[in-house]
Amino acid sequence: MAAVGDGRGRGCCRRARLHGLVNFIADRDVRSYAGCARNQRGMSRAVVTGATGLVGLHVVEALQTAGIEVRAFARPSSDISRLAARPVEIVSGRLDDPAAARRAIAGADWVIHAAGRLPLGRRRGLENRPGPYRIVNVEATEIWLCAALDAGVERFVYVSSASVYSLDARAPIAECAPLGPPYEYGISKLAAEERVRRYQAQGLPTTIIRPCVLYGTGDRYFLPIMLRLARLPLLPLVNGGHALFDVAHALDVAELIYRACRVPSAAGAIYNAGPGEAMSLRDIFDTIRQVVGHGPRIVAVPAGVVEFLARLAHWPTALLFPSAESLVTPAGVADLSRDGHLDITRARQELGYAPRFKLAQGLAATLRPPHGMGPPH
Numbered sequence: 161m162a163a164v165g166d167g168r169g170r171g172c173c174r175r176a177r178l179h180g181l182v183n184f185i186a187d188r189d190v191r192s193y194a195g196c197a198r199n200q201r202g203m204s205r206a207v208v209t210g211a212t213g214l215v216g217l218h219v220v221e222a223l224q225t226a227g228i229e230v231r232a233f234a235r236p237s238s239d240i241s242r243l244a245a246r247p248v249e250i251v252s253g254r255l256d257d258p259a260a261a262r263r264a265i266a267g268a269d270w271v272i273h274a275a276g277r278l279p280l281g282r283r284r285g286l287e288n289r290p291g292p293y294r295i296v297n298v299e300a301t302e303i304w305l306c307a308a309l310d311a312g313v314e315r316f317v318y319v320s321s322a323s324v325y326s327l328d329a330r331a332p333i334a335e336c337a338p339l340g341p342p343y344e345y346g347i348s349k350l351a352a353e354e355r356v357r358r359y360q361a362q363g364l365p366t367t368i369i370r371p372c373v374l375y376g377t378g379d380r381y382f383l384p385i386m387l388r389l390a391r392l393p394l395l396p397l398v399n400g401g402h403a404l405f406d407v408a409h410a411l412d413v414a415e416l417i418y419r420a421c422r423v424p425s426a427a428g429a430i431y432n433a434g435p436g437e438a439m440s441l442r443d444i445f446d447t448i449r450q451v452v453g454h455g456p457r458i459v460a461v462p463a464g465v466v467e468f469l470a471r472l473a474h475w476p477t478a479l480l481f482p483s484a485e486s487l488v489t490p491a492g493v494a495d496l497s498r499d500g501h502l503d504i505t506r507a508r509q510e511l512g513y514a515p516r517f518k519l520a521q522g523l524a525a526t527l528r529p530p531h532g533m534g535p536p537h
């Protein structure tokens with residue numbers, strides 16, 4: 161990992177420029193068309209990081225549908241099978257390698273930075289250690305910001321998260337709501353946003369997108385968990401699951417990201433990305449039941465009771481499983497008890513964002529696709 165951090169953005173870029181001269185010959189294949197601002201048809205070129213993930217795959221799809229030439233950045237260990245079926249150039253490298261970032265960005269007009277570490281992993285469960293989030297979500301983001309500033313791209317879109325808001329934010333949560341996430345994941349996304357704003361001040365045109373929880377083809381988290389819970393006969397939910405909980409289709413958010421690249425006034429702006437419709441967790445389980453044909457009976461548990469149990473369980477859990485965090489923490493209970501519905505007025509008015517997928521329709525399209533990318537992992 162290159163040394164990057166607070167107040168060192170400019171130094172990083174200067175070092176990168178020197179390093180870039182040394183690597184010029186190695187990079188010349190990519191640089192051979194780096195001087196062109198547009199491809200032969202006059203369309204934009206975009207680089208997408210995290211292109212093998214839920215958001216990245218849908219961004220690639222949305223950009224290609226719009227005729228944009230896409231270069232997908234993936235790590236060497238990534239499963240690129242879903243990308244390989246598309247007419248997309250794949251650049252492989254480490255996310256935290258400045259030379260790899262420069263190679264990938266050369267000749268691009270837009271950078272969509274969607275690579276990130278999420279709180280749930282396929283094997284690792286819930287996690288709340290700061291280190292891994294900081295390395296991937298903050299430090300690697302700065303490497304890409306630095307490379308984008310040096311390359312003079314037209315737009316850098318950072319895929320942040322609605323997790324940056326404080327638990328005190330009142331629904332519908334607008335972009336100006338109080339910030340202050342209670343979890344390490346949200347803390348890292350907010351720190352990354354601060355880096356993005358710093359590079360914006362240095363002249364890089366950036367846009368920050370704050371999505372709610374997402375689902376769609378390639379979903380590694382939400383749908384697999386919900387489908388497992390849907391098999392239970394009984395599901396205790398804080399306050400009966402009546403709190404509002406936003407979940408949106410990744411393709412809707414991908415289309416918003418495309419609009420954020422195109423609209424000049426989106427430079428320097430932050431946009432929430434939610435479904436628009438307010439649903440509760442209970443409504444979501446009802447919809448899943450309609451689509452898959454089964455679902456649990458929901459039992460209401462008072463937030464106070466869960467919070468009391470959470471306080472009792474917190475320290476033993478932290479001692480026995482230091483790298484694991486349960487949602488049954490006081491902050492987790494508070495999160496599940498409050499309305500987390502996002503206000504998407506700004507994205508609607510300034511970017512013409514109009515989410516197309518109602519949950520039932522989006523779930524059906526994901527779980528029973530007529531063709532295309534297939535069900536979640």
Ligand SMILES: NC(=O)c1ccc[n+]([C@@H]2O[C@H](COP(=O)([O-])OP(=O)(O)OC[C@H]3O[C@@H](n4cnc5c(N)ncnc54)[C@H](OP(=O)(O)O)[C@@H]3O)[C@@H](O)[C@H]2O)c1
Binds near residue numbers: 209210
């Ligand atoms: N999913 C959501 O509900 C949600 C909601 C709000 C915001 N977001 C944000 O959206 C972005 C994309 O998330 P997603 O839903 O697409 O997650 P995802 O499906 O897990 O995909 C994450 C992507 O990032 C890549 N990645 C992760 N760790 C990496 C590392 N150390 N080095 C290089 N690449 C790495 C993954 O590569 P591999 O394929 O090799 O693992 C994958 O391409 C993230 O920044 C996340 O914070 C997601």
